Amino acid sequence: MKMTTTGWKRFGAVVLASAMPLSLLAGCGSESSGKTQITIFNSKMEIQDQMEKMAETYSEDHDVDVEVYYSSDTVSAHMATKYASNEPYTLAMVDAKDVYSLAKDYAVDLSDESWVEQTDQAIAIGGKTYGFPVSIEARGVIYNADPIEKIIGEDFDPEKYATLDEFKALITQLKKGGLATPTAVMKEDWSLAAHYLGEVYEEQEDPAAFIDELHEGKIDLNSNEKFNALMDTFDVLKANNYAADNAISAEREVSEQKLAEGEVAFMFGGNWDWAVINQYEYSKNMGMLPVPQDTDDDSNHKLVGGGSKFFIVDSTENTTEEQRSAAKDFLGWIVNDEAGQSFIVDDCSLVSPFTNNTLEVADPLGASVKEYSDTGMLIPSYNYMPDDHYSVLGAEFQKYLAGEEDRAKFAKGIEAYWKTAKITAPTE
Known part of the structure; x- marks a missing residue:
């Protein structure tokens, strides 16, 4: 009812x-x-x-x-x-x-x-x-192994693509093999800001302390290693997006269908996306891998959730x-x-x-x-974002996705938001 x-x-x-x-x-x-x-x-x-x-x-x-x-x-x-x-x-x-x-x-x-x-x-x-x-629930890069295996000629092993260089090499191989646009990028503000940008906070050594410093204006995101590592990966997803020419008009259902049916191989998302994927002629040869990135903190071997x-x-x-x-x-x-x-x-x-x-x-x-x-390979979610975080910074992220602003300006927009944001971290 x-x-x-x-x-x-x-x-x-x-x-x-x-x-x-x-x-x-x-x-x-x-x-x-x-x-x-x-x-x-x-x-x-x-x-x-x-x-x-x-x-x-x-x-x-x-x-x-x-x-x-x-x-x-x-x-x-x-x-x-x-x-x-x-x-x-x-x-x-x-x-x-x-x-x-x-x-x-x-x-x-x-x-x-x-x-x-x-x-x-x-x-x-x-x-x-x-x-x-x-x-x-957890987030990472969803993959459809069918189109990948058809081109590389072997079983797809996600562990082989933990660094950005490894992932970029695979993307290049897929494009040469006939998969012209191997990725999809969801334009929704909650996906961009709550989920992808969220990993910038969650993968810091101390997320709550990092956000406190953002709030106090002490963080320069343009020089933050984690921000740049994740944005480097996002740039690869963005550049190889089937809807790259009009990214902020891409419909979620279309992206999910293309992923389900093997027209693209990768899309950032979470296991909740199965509720949409299973509405199409989906492959069961799918799964999730951690966001590939150049880092030495082992976060590229873990999902966030x-x-x-x-x-x-x-x-x-x-x-x-x-x-x-x-x-x-x-x-x-x-x-x-x-x-x-x-x-x-x-x-x-x-x-x-x-x-x-x-x-x-x-x-x-x-x-x-x-x-x-089960194997202890989850980075804990940060569950205390302000209520307007994904709407405000989602709109900012959409500008970056659309090519309307560069990374430096995007970073400054994030910093400006947090300076006036209401901090809602828990008291233990």
């Missing part, structure tokens, strides 16, 4: 006008027809259908009624609206930074739950666990102990029940962050992420 905030309010008005039990309102009361009622906020659009189907079967199999809701608003704005109206969700799927901002006043301490020992991706604040990790989306359980007086108990049971079902494990891996095509979930990840991008995660 999908319902916007407006729809939710209309729903409440209908309930009140009809003199129906207030227990039907999210977070208010706990029983209807003898069953405890819980509401779940899902902020991951691509699994909304799966969440709704799961809620139906879970409600049938357990002594609880589950309703799932989705909103296209930003998570922080939507949650603020719900708390302001005293209509919180029993369980809310939020981003990492939201856990830090909400935990003290709105989240239950989950430290005593058995699943805490099964993951290293949960969010703890002050020694207490508040954030239940839903999945692991970690826990993605976190459930919190509402602690306010608008939620009853029965509802909180049912919510905890639901989280335990995800981790320990075969049906719950299958829901995450098979139904939602997500990578489980829990060690006891040994189900094989079906899609090749997720399988790559799991392999890197």
Whole structure:
């Protein structure tokens, strides 16, 4: 069941006008027809259908009624609206930074739950666990090995292309072999700024300290080794982009289709892109490799990622102990029940962050992420970007992609943004 905030309010008005039990309102009361009622906020659009189907079967199999809701608003704005109206969700799927901002006043301490020992991706604040990790997501360069192997005449081994020189040599070989434009570049602001530019921060020795120095105006990005290494790689992706002549008009779906069907071989992205790729005549001979770059810090052998989306359980007086108990049971079902494990891996095509979930990840991008995660080869995501980071710097990055400004000017735009940005790093 999908319902916007407006729809939710209309729903409440209908309930009140009809003199129906207030227990039907999210977070208010706990029983209807003898069953405890819980509401779940899902902020991951691509699994909304799966969440709704799961809620139906879970409600049938357990002594609880589950309703799932989705909103296209930003998570922080939507949650603020719900708390302001005293209509919180029993369980809310939020981003990492939201856990830090909400935990003290709105989240239950989950430290005593058995699943805490099964993951290293949960969010703890002050020694207490508040954030239940839903999945692991990671970023890197997605590859389709089919067109590569057709030209190089051997199995594609991503480990052979960790440096920029190695990657450039492969690009040259592919072009000589008939693949005129081996790459695709997504123009979306979130891909450019939140994901690619994000790696400039995440691959620093201390990301939080680096961002503090950016905020204080102490960083000269034009002389920063990591910024230049990653931008050197981006320049190679940009120069060999099938849409190089009009890069900021390239549609994501077209890029994903070309990658899926082997018209291009590489595109920066994450395992979430499988939700788009699998809509086409895709190759299963795909995977992810770390962003190739000239560096000696080993970051070119690691993906960037970690826990993605976190459930919190509402602690306010608008939620009853029965509802909180049912919510905890639901989280335990995800981790320990075969049906719950299958829901995450098979139904939602997500990578489980829990060690006891040994189900094989079906899609090749997720399988790559799991392999890197299982071997400790993930650089942690930095989850505390200001809300306007990807829109402001995404627009700046698009200018660079379009050739409207050079690297030096792009760097100055980034520096200018951070000098006035609101720092949202967590307090442990």
